[in-house]
Amino acid sequence: MARFIERFDARRERCWIAAVNGEVVGSVFLVEHAKTVGQLRLWTNSVLLLAARHIYRKAGFRITHKERHRSCGRDLVGETWEPAL
Numbered sequence: 001m002a003r004f005i006e007r008f009d010a011r012r013e014r015c016w017i018a019a020v021n022g023e024v025v026g027s028v029f030l031v032e033h034a035k036t037v038g039q040l041r042l043w044t045n046s047v048l049l050l051a052a053r054h055i056y057r058k059a060g061f062r063i064t065h066k067e068r069h070r071s072c073g074r075d076l077v078g079e080t081w082e083p084a085l
Helices: 002-007 050-058
Strands: 014-020 023-034 037-041 043-045 061-071 074-083
Touching (some): 002 023, 043 050, 050 061, 050 074
Antiparallel strands (some): 043 074, 061 074
8 A cells, every 4th residue: 555655646546445334344456557557456365355365266366476474463475366368
């Protein structure tokens, strides 16, 4: 999110944040990948975001990159999902 805010172009990019009872439960970012190409930032992790992973898989997305990190006090594996084209 910090990188999005630092590089934000209000003419071409957007962010939507979903909340339930005032608690953030998800987000999606549309960012400029190239002058004529947008990119949906579909990042999740292997443990905490199981529903998101299910939605991505069902929509035909596949994992293209994994990276270990520590977040929410836990050791996690971040995942980048992309559509199978």
